[in-house]
Each structure stands twice: as structure tokens, then as C-alpha cells.
Amino acid sequence: MTDKPFRILPRLGGSTEFFWTSGADGQLRFLRCQRCGYYIHPPAPICPVDLSKDLAPEPVNGRGTVHTFTLNHQPWIPGYDPPYAVAIVELEEQEGLRLMTNVVGCPPEDVRVGMPVRVTFEHHDDVWLPLFTPA
Amino acid sequence: MIGERSAVISGAGQSEVGRRLYRDRLDLTVDAALAAIDDAGLTRDDIDGIATYPGNMDQPPGFSGVGVVELQDALRLELDWYNGGLENPGQLGSVITACAAVSAGYANHVLCFRTVTEGSAQGEKGRSSVTFGGRGDVFRASGFLEWTLPFGAPSAANWIAMCAQRHFHEYGTTREQLAQIALNARRNAALNPKAIYRDPMTMEDYLSVRMITTPFCLYDCDVPADGSTAFVVSRADSVADLRKPAVRVEAIGSAIHGRPSWDQWDDLTTMALRDAAAMLWSRTDLTPADVDVAELYDGFSFITMAWLEALGFCGKGEGGPFIEGGQRIARDGEIPLNTHGGQLSAGRLHGYGFLHEACLQLWGEAGERQVAGPPEVAVAGAGGGPLGGCLLLTRG
Numbered sequence: 445m446t447d448k449p450f451r452i453l454p455r456l457g458g459s460t461e462f463f464w465t466s467g468a469d470g471q472l473r474f475l476r477c478q479r480c481g482y483y484i485h486p487p488a489p490i491c492p493v494d495l496s497k498d499l500a501p502e503p504v505n506g507r508g509t510v511h512t513f514t515l516n517h518q519p520w521i522p523g524y525d526p527p528y529a530v531a532i533v534e535l536e537e538q539e540g541l542r543l544m545t546n547v548v549g550c551p552p553e554d555v556r557v558g559m560p561v562r563v564t565f566e567h568h569d570d571v572w573l574p575l576f577t578p579a
Numbered sequence: 580m581i582g583e584r585s586a587v588i589s590g591a592g593q594s595e596v597g598r599r600l601y602r603d604r605l606d607l608t609v610d611a612a613l614a615a616i617d618d619a620g621l622t623r624d625d626i627d628g629i630a631t632y633p634g635n636m637d638q639p640p641g642f643s644g645v646g647v648v649e650l651q652d653a654l655r656l657e658l659d660w661y662n663g664g665l666e667n668p669g670q671l672g673s674v675i676t677a678c679a680a681v682s683a684g685y686a687n688h689v690l691c692f693r694t695v696t697e698g699s700a701q702g703e704k705g706r707s708s709v710t711f712g713g714r715g716d717v718f719r720a721s722g723f724l725e726w727t728l729p730f731g732a733p734s735a736a737n738w739i740a741m742c743a744q745r746h747f748h749e750y751g752t753t754r755e756q757l758a759q760i761a762l763n764a765r766r767n768a769a770l771n772p773k774a775i776y777r778d779p780m781t782m783e784d785y786l787s788v789r790m791i792t793t794p795f796c797l798y799d800c801d802v803p804a805d806g807s808t809a810f811v812v813s814r815a816d817s818v819a820d821l822r823k824p825a826v827r828v829e830a831i832g833s834a835i836h837g838r839p840s841w842d843q844w845d846d847l848t849t850m851a852l853r854d855a856a857a858m859l860w861s862r863t864d865l866t867p868a869d870v871d872v873a874e875l876y877d878g879f880s881f882i883t884m885a886w887l888e889a890l891g892f893c894g895k896g897e898g899g900p901f902i903e904g905g906q907r908i909a910r911d912g913e914i915p916l917n918t919h920g921g922q923l924s925a926g927r928l929h930g931y932g933f934l935h936e937a938c939l940q941l942w943g944e945a946g947e948r949q950v951a952g953p954p955e956v957a958v959a960g961a962g963g964g965p966l967g968g969c970l971l972l973t974r975g
Contacts, residue, residue, distance in 0.1 A: 451729050452718065452719070452720055452728045452729055453719050453720070453729060454719060454720050454721065454725040454728075454729055455719035455720060455721040455725065456719075458721075460725065485843075486726065486843075511745065511847075512741040512742070512744045512745035512748065512847060513741060513744060514732075514737055514740040514741050514744055514792045514793050514794075514795075515790075515792070515793040516731060516732065516737060516791075516792045516793075517789065517790040517791060517792060517793075518734070518736070518791045518792055520731065520733050520734055521728075521731060521733060524731040528731055530730055530731060530732040530737055530741070530792075531741075532741055532842050532847075540843075540845065542842060542843060543726065543842075544726050544727055544730055544732060544842050545730055546730045546731070557744065557745065557748040558748070571729075573729050573730075575730075
């Protein structure tokens with residue numbers, strides 16, 4: 445087993461827990477309005493489109509593109525070793541359905557805007573962090 | 580009714596400013612406050628309101644620490660109205676709120692202030708002293724940081740860098756173009772005795788300094804500093820006996836129509852200041868061509884470029900070619916920009932420094948860096964990411 449890098453993990457127990465544990469079965473999920481189909485991220489108690497409260501996490505296909513990125517060189521956090529690529533990835537399912545993440549599985553300096561990527565999970569304790577690799 | 584036109588800036592003051600002063604933050608604040616009151620030709624008995632950003636906060640280190648109550652008590656002010664807080668249209672949102680208060684008649688003379696001691700709070704280790712937990716720590720992230728810390732992106736530097744990178748991608752903007760924000764700031768800082776970094780900076784210096792988070796190098800990031808800046812915002816009809824003609828508030832911009840988020844904003848190349856700038860122009864007959872001097876937030880260099888575009892000094896996406904070479908934004912250029920050196924070179928007084936410089940320029944008090952004229956119309960804008968607020972000012 446490869447040595448996983450240190451990660452600060454999100455606090456579980458609230459409305460975002462499904463998101464951070466979703467990768468346990470290898471699928472990325474977002475909260476989705478059951479009436480109009482709009483994906484809501486970060487999770488909220490109401491659909492901002494039709495104000496429905498009938499919401500549920502639903503899997504997405506895990507494919508997207510790099511909307512933008514930065515190659516981070518600054519050692520902000522002990523245990524995180526620069527350089528690494530931070531990106532905002534937009535998912536295929538909906539324009540503007542984005543999350544901040546890391547692009548891994550390629551040299552960080554190879555990351556480009558528009559690059560097709562797919563999700564991969566890094567498991568730490570009770571959290572499955574969604575990261576992305578070149579598709 | 581354009582309510583802000585019944586508000587004026589009657590005085591401005593600033594404490595000692597330095598990279599690390601190791602002075603008490605309330606001590607700095609009272610220096611700025613008393614200087615502003617005196618500058619307006621008022622006494623503390625005239626002050627009946629306070630507005631501040633972001634209020635008293637312990638974290639991040641040195642980001643604030645002085646709120647309304649500390650200043651009120653130190654000067655034993657008798658207040659009819661006060662407001663302090665972080666959830667505002669940027670740092671200058673506090674001044675915009677003060678304009679509303681005097682316009683509504685809640686107060687006649689509102690003392691506005693912003694105090695930072697980030698330089699000394701971070702100490703000799705600088706920004707690396709600001710930690711976010713680390714190996715062996717059981718800290719877990721929540722709130723907005725829940726979406727950023729796990730991925731090693733704790734800083735607005737990362738988030739705004741991604742806005743800049745998107746701009747580079749969509750419009751072909753280059754680092755050499757962005758550099759002009761930093762180089763222009765440094766040229767102006769050389770003429771500002773209170774600026775922190777005054778030595779000349781060349782394009783070669785800029786391109787060879789270490790990267791922080793692409794496309795930002797060290798010189799794209801502002802300099803943590805200590806200092807306090809204050810203004811007196813007065814009701815226009817209550818200032819007959821002022822020491823000097825007040826700066827008039829022509830229009831303000833406080834809007835945010837998109838999602839209030841660093842990463843979920845619809846168009847990362849514009850950020851929220853797009854909406855604030857649009858609102859400002861909707862409230863005046865003046866146009867960008869009327870503006871003589873622009874003091875625009877540069878917490879990171881790219882934010883200034885976004886303000887230039889949002890305020891219409893150039894077209895959307897045209898910020899790179901507009902500032903290329905630096906001539907247009909120089910003190911003798913089309914639109915003199917950040918004439919005090921901005922936060923990049925003069926120090927991170929966090930928004931208030933831009934309004935202070937705009938006032939000095941309109942009063943003709945900017946010393947060696949004074950823009951010829953003196954200018955009659957100035958714009959000050961502060962904030963990036965989901966924050967943005969701006970004021971259009973005219974000479975009284």
C-alpha cells in the first residue's frame with residue numbers, strides 16, 4: 445500500500461457528510477432537486493431554482509473538465525508538499541457544477557484549463573476525498 | 580434619490596504605518612481616529628457614529644482586533660449609531676454604510692476606521708507563521724474551508740490565482756502584463772514616504788522572484804503591515820465650518836448579484852466586484868472617462884485588473900493589453916492607478932488605504948506623488964472574490 449499524503453479532513457456530522465463519504469462505493473454524489481433535477485453544491489436545505497425541499501444525493505458520472513487551476517508552490521500547511529495542482533473542476537452533468545480539488549496522476553505542471561478529468565478517491569479515516577486524474 | 584450625495588468625507592487620518600511596528604492596535608487606531616477628526620476641523624464631541632470593518636476578531640492574527648466598542652470606550656464617544664462587521668460589501672462597505680447612516684439622519688459625523696496589525700502578528704516568520712493545522716493535528720475543517728483545506732488551498736492567494744488563471748485562459752493575459760500592476764505600484768511607492776517597499780522593481784525582478792501559486796509570484800501578493808486608517812463621513816449640510824472642502828460622494832457600488840463564493844461565482848474572471856462597479860455607474864451621470872485617478876484594491880495584482888475592467892476603464896477581458904507597458908496607468912497616464920503604491924508596495928491597510936489615497940489626491944495633499952490638476956474625480960474600490968464595494972468621489 446502506498447503511503448498517502450497527509451490531509452486536513454472535513455468535519456463530518458452535518459449536511460455535507462454524504463458528500464465526503466460518497467466515495468466509499470466509488471461514486472461521487474451531489475445533492476439534487478428531485479423536482480427540477482438541479483444539482484446543488486455546496487449542499488443546502490432548498491433548491492435555489494424552484495425552492496423545492498425534496499432533495500437527495502445522486503451519483504454523477506465523475507467526469508468533468510478543469511475549469512481553472514493553480515500550481516501551488518507555497519508550503520502553507522505542514523505535511524502538504526508543494527508543488528501540487530489545485531483545481532476547480534466542473535462536472536459534466538451541469539454547467540457551473542464545480543468543486544475545488546486536486547489534479548493528481550500527472551505531473552502538476554501538466555495541468556491545463558479545459559483538460560478532461562475523472563474522479564478518483566483518496567480514503568482517509570471516515571472520509572473519501574474526491575480528487576481528479578486526467579481522463 | 581441618490582442618498583449617498585448627502586454624505587461627504589470631511590476628514591481622513593492615518594497612523595504610523597510599517598511592516599512590523601509591534602504597537603498596540605488600539606493605540607494605532609486612536610492615532611488614526613484623532614487625525615481624521617482633526618483633519619475635518621471637528622472635535623471628538625462632534626462624532627456621533629462609528630462604522631468599521633471587520634469588527635473585533637481574534638483570527639486570523641492581526642486581521643483586526645479593534646471593534647466599535649474598543650474605540651468608543653477609548654475616546655468615550657457618545658454615539659447615536661454604530662456598525663461593525665465582516666458581512667459587508669468589502670472593506671469599504673463600512674464607509675458605504677456610514678454614508679447611508681448620515682443620509683438617513685441617524686448620525687451627523689461617523690468615524691470610519693480599519694486597523695490591521697498583520698505584520699507584527701505574523702512576526703519575523705511572515706505569512707508562514709499563519710498555520711491551518713498540520714500533520715499530527717486533529718483539527719477538521721468546516722464552513723467554506725471544508726471545501727479548500729483538504730486540497731491544500733487555504734489561502735485567498737490560491738483562490739484568486741485560479742480566477743487569474745481563468746482570465747489568462749480566456750483572454751490570453753500574460754504574466755508580463757499582470758506585472759505592470761506590481762511595477763506601477765512600486766514606482767508610485769517610491770514617492771510615498773509611508774510606503775513599505777520603495778526600492779525600484781524591474782520586470783526582471785518580477786519574473787525571477789519565487790512563485791507562490793501560479794500565476795502569482797511573491798510580488799503579486801500584498802505586504803502584511805501594521806497601521807490604521809480613519810475617515811469622518813459627515814452629512815453634507817452639517818459641514819459648514821470644516822477646515823477644507825469636503826470630498827463629495829457621487830455614487831457608491833455595493834451590489835452582489837452572483838453567488839457569494841470564492842469558487843462558485845459564475846464568472847471567476849470578474850469576481851463580485853463586477854456587480855458593485857455596475858451599480859456605481861447606474862447611480863451617476865459621470866462616466867469612466869471623467870475619472871482622473873483610480874485607487875483599486877490589489878490584495879493580489881489580478882484583482883486590480885478585474886476592477887479596471889469592471890469599472891469600464893477597458894473592455895471585459897482587455898485588462899492585459901490595457902495595462903501592458905504600464906503607460907496608461909502611470910501617474911501621468913490615462914488613468915493614474917494606485918498612486919500611493921497600493922497594498923503591494925505601500926502595505927496591506929486592507930481597502931482603507933485606497934480611499935485614503937483617493938481623498939489625498941482630491942485634496943491635493945499627496946505630496947511628491949500628487950497627480951497634476953489636482954484631480955476632480957476619483958474612484959476607490961476594495962475587495963476581491965465575493966467581496967466588493969466602491970465609491971466615486973468628487974472634489975468639493
